[in-house]
Amino acid sequence: MSGTVANQEKCGWIKYSETKLVTLEKKIFQVLQTAYKGWHVLIDHKSNVKARIWTIAMNVESKNTPLVLLHGFGAGVAFWCLNLDSLAANRPVYAIDILGFGRSSRPDFSNDGQEAEQEFVESIEKWRKELNLDEFILLGHSMGGYLATSYTISYPKQVKHLILADPWGFVERPSDFNPPLWLKTLGIVLYPFTVFNPLATVRAAGPFGPWIIKKMRSDISNKYAGRLENHEIITDYIYQCNSQKPTGETAFHKMIRGFGWAKNPMLNRIHKLDNGVPITLMNGSNTWMDKSVGKKLQEMRQNSYVRLEIISEAGHHVHADNPESFNEIVVDVCNLTEKELRQVNKVISESESLQDEEEIVTEKQIVSS
Numbered sequence: 567m568s569g570t571v572a573n574q575e576k577c578g579w580i581k582y583s584e585t586k587l588v589t590l591e592k593k594i595f596q597v598l599q600t601a602y603k604g605w606h607v608l609i610d611h612k613s614n615v616k617a618r619i620w621t622i623a624m625n626v627e628s629k630n631t632p633l634v635l636l637h638g639f640g641a642g643v644a645f646w647c648l649n650l651d652s653l654a655a656n657r658p659v660y661a662i663d664i665l666g667f668g669r670s671s672r673p674d675f676s677n678d679g680q681e682a683e684q685e686f687v688e689s690i691e692k693w694r695k696e697l698n699l700d701e702f703i704l705l706g707h708s709m710g711g712y713l714a715t716s717y718t719i720s721y722p723k724q725v726k727h728l729i730l731a732d733p734w735g736f737v738e739r740p741s742d743f744n745p746p747l748w749l750k751t752l753g754i755v756l757y758p759f760t761v762f763n764p765l766a767t768v769r770a771a772g773p774f775g776p777w778i779i780k781k782m783r784s785d786i787s788n789k790y791a792g793r794l795e796n797h798e799i800i801t802d803y804i805y806q807c808n809s810q811k812p813t814g815e816t817a818f819h820k821m822i823r824g825f826g827w828a829k830n831p832m833l834n835r836i837h838k839l840d841n842g843v844p845i846t847l848m849n850g851s852n853t854w855m856d857k858s859v860g861k862k863l864q865e866m867r868q869n870s871y872v873r874l875e876i877i878s879e880a881g882h883h884v885h886a887d888n889p890e891s892f893n894e895i896v897v898d899v900c901n902l903t904e905k906e907l908r909q910v911n912k913v914i915s916e917s918e919s920l921q922d923e924e925e926i927v928t929e930k931q932i933v934s935s
Contacts, residue, residue, distance in 0.1 A: 583806070584669075586806055587668075587669060587803070587806040587807065588669070590644070590799060590802055590803045590806055591642070591643070591644045591669070591803065593796075593799055594644040594647050594794065594799060594800070594803060595644065595647060596795075597647050597648070597793060597794055598647065598650055598651055599651050600624050600625065600650065600651050600654050600655075601624070602622055602623065602624045602650070603622075603623055603624075603626075604620065604621065604622045604623075604643075605620075605621055606618035606619065606620055606621070606669075606670075607619045607621050607662075607693050607696050607697065608696070609689060609692040609693055609696060610692065611665070611671070611673045611685070611689060612673070612685075615673055616671075617665060617670070617671035617673045617689070618670060618671045619662050619663065619664075619665055619670045619671070619689065619693045620642075620643065620662065620663040620668055620669035620670045621660060621661070621662050621663075621693070621697075622643045622650075622660070622661045622662070623658065623659070623660050624650060624654035624658070624659045625654040625655075625656075625657060625658050625659060626658045627658075628656065628657050628658050630656055630657035630658070630900075631657060631701060631702060631703055631726055631900070632657060632658040632659065632660060632699060632702040632703070633653055633654075633657055633658070633659045633660070633702065633703045633705060633896075633900055634659075634660045634661075634662070634699075634702050634703070634704050634705065635649075635653075635659065635660065635661040635662070635705050635706075635707075635710075636662065636664060636690075636704070636705065636706035636707070636710030636711075636713055636714050637661070637663070637664065637667070637668075637707060637710050638707045638708030638709050638710050638711075638734070638883075639708060639709040639734070639815075639818060640667070640804065640807065640808050640815070641667070641668070641707075641804070641807070642663045642667060642668030642669065642803070642807045643661040643662065643663055643668060643669075644800075644803055645707075645883075645885070645886065646661050646885065647790075647794070648790070648793055648885065648886055648889035649885050649889055649892065649893055649896075652889075652893035652894075652896075652897060653893060653896055653897065653900075655897070656897075656901075657900060660697070660699075660702075662690075662693065664686065664689075664690075664710065664713065664814060665685075665686065665689040665814060666686075666812075666813045666814020666815070666816075666817060667807065667814040667815075668807050670814075672810060672811040672812075672813040672814070673813060674813055675813060675814070675816065675817035675820075676817070676820075677820060678820065679820040679821040679822075679829050679830065680821075680829075680830060682817035682818075682820050682821060683713070683716055683817075683821055683830070684716075684720075685817070686713050686716070686817065687713065687716050687717045687720050687721075690713070690717050691717070691720070691721055691724075694724060699724075700724070701723075701724060701725070701726045702724065702725065702726060703725070703726050703727045703729065703899075703900055704717065704718060704725045704727070704728055704729065705729040705730075705731060705896065706729075706730060706731065706733065707731040707732060707733075707883075707884070707885060708731070708732060708733065708734045708882065709734050709735070709818065710731075711730040711731060711732070711733025711734065711735075712733055712734050712735035712736070712828065712832060714728060714729075714730065714733075715728065715730065715733070715736075715832050715836075715839070716832070718839060718840075718843055719835065719838045719839050722839065722840035722842070722843050725843055726844075727843075727844050727845075727846065727899060727900070727902070728843055728844070728845045728846070729845075729846045729847075729848070729896060729899055730845065730846070730847045730848065731848050731884050731885060731892070732848065732849050732850055732853050732855050732882050732883075732884050733832075733847070733855070733859070734826070734828070734855065735821075735822075735827075735828035735831060735832055736828070736831055736832040736833050736856070736859045736862075737827075737831055737833055737856050737858075737859060737862075738827070738831050738833075738834070739823065739824060739827035784801065786800055786801070786804070786883065786886070787799075787800040787801045789883060789886040789887055790886065833859070833862060833863075833866070836863065836866055836867070837866065839867075841867065841869050841870045842870070843870070844870065844871035844872075844873075844902075844907050845863060845867070845870065845871065845872045845873070846872075846873040846874075846875065846895075846899045847859065847860045847863060847872070847873070847874055847875070848874075848875045848876075848877055848884055848892070848895060849874075849875075849876055849877070849884070850876075850877050850880030850881045850882060850883075850884045850887055850888075851876050851877060851878050851879065851880060852879075852880065852881045853880070853881050853882045853884075854881070854882060855882060857876075860872070860874040861874070871907055873899070875895050877891045877892055877895070878891065880892070
């Protein structure tokens with residue numbers, strides 16, 4: 567153990583420790599009833615740059631279509647601890663720490679936001695190839711939903727169903743956006759978050775960093791209360807995930823503007839997504855995210871399967887706020903057969919053809935009159 571880490575441990579604070587992070591993850595996963603395995607998948611991030619993606623897998627023996635999980639910003643695989651048992655009951659489930667986050671490698675990304683986004687996408691594709699996965703169901707929460715959609719635009723043949731859990735980054739910043747006074751005041755306090763990486767202040771706080779996380783993110787740890795023996799372990803996990811070199815965080819920062827609006831909103835390019843890819847979007851009933859995204863997706867993808875679900879008694883972290891409802895919906899979506907989806911698309915297509923015929927008849931009536 568280095569002298570620095572030893573001194574940090576004496577004062578009860580460890581800025582970052584791989585051993586500590588591993589231990590925290592294992593303690594959180596003690597809640598699981600299903601056996602799992604974890605390992606690092608080696609990929610080529612860039613030319614002459616190797617990277618490792620931390621991977622959790624369950625029920626890999628199943629022949630059903632695998633489900634792949636992408637976490638949100640600043641999170642990691644342990645955030646799925648209340649979901650993995652149910653989701654892996656009848657199919658393989660893979661959860662990864664997105665490159666630059668959690669226990670995955672921290673390589674440098676491009677300084678250009680769009681290029682950095684594509685590097686995230688390519689890291690997922692290289693990971694897929696290493697595991698020899700063909701088709702899979704892709705589920706992303708928040709930032710993970712944004713990256714899952716971007717990946718599906720680039721590699722539609724690999725994604726059998728795209729599931730978005732309260733996704734971030736889909737809408738433009740409103741041109742008339744005028745934040746209330748309390749938010750303007752908060753903006754002054756959080757100015758460093760818009761200039762530097764979002765969690766830079768936490769890392770700069772030294773021994774006070776864990777305390778700040780506990781105060782700022784007690785809302786997240788409270789979601790696991792009554793389910794984990796010590797739910798405050800979640801904030802320790804968050805700190806250890808984000809106290810190391812923040813390359814993924816830096817890349818994400820290049821992709822945002824202001825208070826977290828996407829520079830390249832997903833709805834502006836959703837037309838590039840293959841119409842044959844079905845989408846299910848879930849929002850928490852109390853989320854602070856824009857719940858109009860689902861309706862807009864349905865309007866923009868009228869020739870496609872788009873299913874909307876509102877999870878009651880849930881906010882942005884739908885998978886932790888109401889895991890029972892979340893798990894039930896995801897399992898139901900995963901069990902949809904291709905035949906059922908084709909039937910739905912057929913009905914949509916026939917309905918639109920009928921609408922087109924009605925419009926033609928109306929036009930003829932107008933002309934004849």
